[in-house]
Each structure stands twice: as structure tokens, then as C-alpha cells.
Amino acid sequence: MSQEDVNKIFTALSHEIRREIIRILAEESPKTFSELMNKLDIRDTGTMVFHLRKLEGLVTKNERGEYILTDLGRRAYQIMNQIKTERKEKVKEVSEKIIEKREAETISKTMIISDRLNLYIDKEFLENIRSSGRKLILRDIVNLAISDDIDPNLFNEIVEEISDVISIRAPKKLRPLIELKSRDVLTTEQASLFRAGYIL
Template sequence: MFSALSHGARRAVVKSLGEKGILSFSQLREAAGIAETGTFGFHLKKTEPLLEKLPDGRYKLSKLGEKAYGLMLFLERPEAFSVSSKKPEEGVKELRSLSRLLLDAERLGRYGKVTIKDCDEVLIDSDVSPELFRNKVLSIREVGRIVCPKELHKAVLSRIERGCGVVETYEGELPLEALEGRYPKYLENYGELVVDVSRLRPDTRIENYGRLTLTGVTEENVGKIASIENYGILRVPKGFKELVLTRVTSNYGAVEEYE
């Protein structure tokens, strides 16, 4: 994925498809700013893992491309890697230092504006519309796990400033497993996330593009992991590296031990 995004023209292709959905070859070439067809064809070929070509010849993002677009939205924010000690503005409610924060339309309606910080989990109910979310939520920082309706995905990504882990989406009502605090069977991490392996469901698949720390590691618990694709930094307790590596199917990053 990172190789496909290593050139500005390829990033422009992904960004255009992320914003507009489906585009033709010529529309993508225009978005990339490359007049010469052969040169653009070379870059389009390099971007293939992130694209899906439709029967009519137009293109849309593949599942991996959607992940890449989400990562780009996060990294494009100037605050993504900044450290700020600013106090919240007057009239802004700071929701912070919570194990679990459940946001619904009624709760958001009580506040003028809110910032969210230092929470293990943020669960957003299905009655929160994208318009309400954008109007109320100014920023999200240092949250391990966010669960939101699918239609809120872009709005949530636009508010993440730094240090957030996995963002999960759902359709319909907020799933019971989210309320029970169980991880989904497919985990993606783009920020910094701590995962208690004992809470995983059987046959969990993990993709790590950020900094992922595993806790609660035992031989029995590791058996719950079907696979780990590691493109970032994977941290495991000292003495369990070899055990965890038996679950790593792709490793383009680093695996570190901690005390």
C-alpha cells in the first residue's frame, strides 16, 4: 500500500476516487495532473492494488484503497503528529479520560461544541447524523477504538488529530458486541492501539499499519488470532515474540518485545 502511495500522482488518484466514488481513465489522469498517457498509465499500474476496474472501464477504490484513503485523510491533518497543550476553548466541553464514551444525538445536543480525548473506546449511536457530528465535534485525540455508523466514517476521520487506533463502522443499529466491549473479528490499526488478546473473538484477523501493542498474551489466547498482517510496529510481551510470529502472515514492519 505504501509503495502505491509513494508518488503524488498516485495519491491524487486515490484522493479523487475517495471523494468522487467512480471516475474514468481521463478523469483520473486530469486529477493526477499528468498530460502524457503513457506516464499516467505507469502510475495507474502502480496504484492497481488500491483500485477496482469496473466492467465499463471506469475505476473505484478497492477495499485496500478505501483503507489507504482513510489513512491519507488522517495524515493530511496538520495536527496528526503534533503535541499540543492548549486548553479547550471557552464554551467547549472536553470529554476525556473515559474507559468508554457512548455518544448519541441526545447527549451531543446538550453541548455547544465538544472535544474528545484520552478515551479507551468511543461508541457513536446510529441516531447521530453526519451534519450533527460535524457541527458538534471539533476534534478527537488519543482514542484507542472508535465505533461509528458507516455514513459517519468520513466525518470521524476528518476530526481525528492524533494518536487514534482502530475505527470500525457498522450499518443499522449499534451492534451488541460493541456495547459488550468485545473486539470485532477484523481489526485494523492506523494509529496507536493496545489490544487485550484475551478479549479477542476466535479467528480474529488483524492488520496493523501503526503501533500495535498486544497484552494478555498466552498460548491459549494467541490461538484466537487467525492472522496478523504487520506493516507498522507490533509490540509483544517479552518471551512471547516467537509465539506471536506464528500468527504473522505478512511482516513488512517491526516486531518488538517489551517488559
């Protein structure tokens, strides 16, 4: 392909109307002048003539006077699709990187405690998590005990999720929040002040 052909292609692809003319003629050829105007929703014939002249060498007429693509026009269509595909892939790549970054940030801001037989949580523990700027997720715990000294607002702010817990011992004031944040919890019992046997 000569430099002149390259220039023609990039001149054609530099305007949305000309790109659309190429697409229409590649996918729905042939088209009359009026059909192209209707497809493009162009009311001014001068505008249509201007863009068709810019497509000289890429668009021609058949024996019936209908517009079709030349070989160079079909090449322009291929390039146009290639650019579109590469742009989509780039957008997808950037989107995936953004998602990965957000997931990494979410993980770094979340403390996950899982696979414990016994776990005891008190006010001091939650305040330490809050001071580190993180949230708390509790998963796969057999016995979870929650201290009576925890304020509901503190609990609501720090604890994001409680899941797959066999038994929860908690003060009555925290029950509504625990129910809201829990899934797959077998039983919830009234907490006592006794801490023995529950370890972090």
C-alpha cells in the first residue's frame, strides 16, 4: 500500500460520518445517494457530497450508479475494525486493572479472621482495627463470643460480615446488627461475661 493510499485511509477515518459511510457500504452495499443520506440522517446534500469527495479512491459507483467500496475502501474498513477491536481490548485491560486495584485496596483495608474453633471479640480489639483504618470479616468459626462492652455503633462501623459460624454468644443490644451482617449462622445465644476458652 502506497503512502498516498495510507493518507486516503486516514483522511477517511478521521471523521465519524466518513467512517459510518465506509461501514454502511461494507455491510449493506450497494447504496444510492439518497439511501446513504437517510441512513446517516443527513438532510443537507452538500454535506453528503463533501464527505463522498473525501472518500475518493475508497468509494466508487457501480454500473447502476450505486455507491460501493473499492479494494482500498474495504482495506479501510478492515483497519477501522482492527482499531475498534484494539480499543475494546485496551478498555477491557484498563478496566481489569482498575478492578484488580480496587480489589487489592479492599483486601488491604479488610481484616479477615477465619478457620477458628473459638474466637472472642471485645471493644479494645474493634477499636484497634478502627485505628488501623480497616474493617472486619469473620468466617468459618465454630464458637464466636462478643463482649458486652462493645457499643452497637462501633460494631456496625467495623464488622462487615459474619458467615459460616456455628454459634454466636453476644449481648442482646447487638443482636439486630448481628442478624443484619450474618449468613449461615446456626445459633445466636445471650452472652455471659465469662471469657474462658475464647482466644484471638
